[in-house]
Amino acid sequence: MLSQGFRKPLVAVSLTALLTGCQATPNAELRGTGDLGVVVERATGSLAVVDTSEHRLLARVEGLGDLSHASVKFSRDARYAFVFGRDGGLSRVDLLTGTITHRVMQSGNSIGGAISQDGSLVAVANYEPGGVRLFDSETLEPVANIPATYRDEAGQEQRSKVVGLVDAPGNRFVYSLFEADAIHVVNMSGKTPEVTRFTDIGEAPYDALIGPNGRHYIAGLFGEDGLVLLDLWHLEDGVQRILPDYGRGEARLPVYKMPHLEGWAMAGGEAWLPAVGRHEVLVADTDNWSLTGRISVHGQPIFVMRRPDERQVWVNFAHPNNDVVQVIDTERREVVATLSPGEAVMHMEFTPRGEQVWISARDSDRVVIYDTRTLEEVARLPSESPSGIFFTDRAHRIGL
């Protein structure tokens, strides 16, 4: 079943127009925002605004700059998407009007961002110049600039790239410093940023995740095997090492793409994670971080995403095996289906209660939607080089 373009006439109205008269702005509609989402269209630097109830494209927002590796967060009212471009551009997009309300070039090179627990602040992780910048989420006015400084072996002050930035309860942000081998926690609940620094955590943290209740921050290391865990309920305990064998291992396997840590699935006391360089998904007990399972899969896994009811995890893969998605039954711990949505599968996003999943197939220029119970295709939408897919229910979840 094909579903594309606009199925209904769009009602045109903007807030400003209403206050000043009766003029219409394209692509605005009085509607709920709980079933909206966006698809990042990398090649064209655009964002497709989509409706997950009717499987339709509502608007295409252009002029967002370099969207390679772009990510998106949502305002707490689920009306605005904050788009973090690779070129340092930070844009605030109104999903209802399909327009950019604010846009700032806030650095030379950035790698994602986060929204504070109370929704008031947007934080951006920057490579160049290395640090975190904070903005008012309504105006994108700058609020704070926190350079990621450290002293190198010669005692010289340097700046580090920032990676793995997430929000945490208590209006905090947590992030890692690639060159500084450090994790910083910024508390924004007072008038000025209060930074707590953890140093010598391990060589070259390259990405991180935070668990669904916002307690555990886990960073991956590029320079060595193993991972680093910081318990945000007990900063006084410092960082600890977990899963010491996690990484490329002694064999130094060819790794086509380092898996994202945000692609881990935390489900029912277990973490499902992509092995680095191996055709395996790993299962670890999150109480003691022992490995409890290895599941053979089609390629080097990139994202391992749990279906919201935790009965399945869905996996995509690195080049050259990136034209399939596999479905693992979490109870039987085995692959139960292999699907072929198209070429170069980049991302997967479940609808909030998990009845469907949207999958981007970049080189086939489409997004394919599956019923997660029957595993049948429900619809597909044309999209130019789609990559990340993000739905507005993320506005309500810690760390997303």
Next chain:
Amino acid sequence: MLSQGFRKPLVAVSLTALLTGCQATPNAELRGTGDLGVVVERATGSLAVVDTSEHRLLARVEGLGDLSHASVKFSRDARYAFVFGRDGGLSRVDLLTGTITHRVMQSGNSIGGAISQDGSLVAVANYEPGGVRLFDSETLEPVANIPATYRDEAGQEQRSKVVGLVDAPGNRFVYSLFEADAIHVVNMSGKTPEVTRFTDIGEAPYDALIGPNGRHYIAGLFGEDGLVLLDLWHLEDGVQRILPDYGRGEARLPVYKMPHLEGWAMAGGEAWLPAVGRHEVLVADTDNWSLTGRISVHGQPIFVMRRPDERQVWVNFAHPNNDVVQVIDTERREVVATLSPGEAVMHMEFTPRGEQVWISARDSDRVVIYDTRTLEEVARLPSESPSGIFFTDRAHRIGL
């Protein structure tokens, strides 16, 4: 800080008005719906539509009938609230326009409802006549009527009151039959309802809950101690008994109000639950359902709600101790604060990421909002006899 009424001019517009001209409807505004919620105002049969970002009342919707013990669910786009009145009234309220779009009197006496995983169906649990009725969520047109029939000891067909109705993954609904000592699972993923029946489950199930991933359905028994667990991943295993001592016990304590099961907090492998008739909150391990803790509290607990980050649970109490709320630190397992929001505290609702909590104090005619980190009052809103408070992020959560 007091915050009441309208702080900003409301933009007035309705979809119909826009299509036909430029006429305005009161209380409509182009806005996101992710930070909306409703407060049930029992005495006046009205619903207050609220904005959790600005702590303000957006609209008051009247004409909803008998709202004692009323509950509310949300459409998957987070625009509409479905209000289940005690008198059998089912109403669909548009949060953006503050109007009732549809209303049906669907039974003589009902006790709550649920929305299907895909958002297409609304189910209502009825006492009189006993059964479940299903409606199209866009039109409230009837879709199915499932009488809760059973045979009594004399072999006569009877109808049972239905309680503890919840939605479950796979477009299923699960509910309990009070007089029939039964649990039914209705699968709505095909063309017609498919009912699986579990009988002789225990005496008089009076309420139920479903865990956050939608796997475990737990019913409380009025006629005996202990609880009943149904694993929805393994219906073939039937029901099992858990927490055999949970209930009033041999002492048959005076119970001022049977605690709601939906008031349990499931957090990190543990369930926090109100003891029946005792001034205690109980902690159970959800792997083996052994009791692992008892915490002395101010009165007979009614709701035990987890803060979304699971670091705290908040507890309210039955008459005559219902003028306070206590906060328990889940790690230290002790009461860390006692708050006095007003007389007759009925319900508590956390903002989606947990930075604040809204508490209804019925006999003080107000809703009080606290910062959950500082435990300080942030705002209060006047409201006539407020009871249940429900925020739209529930639209995106299984079983809510």
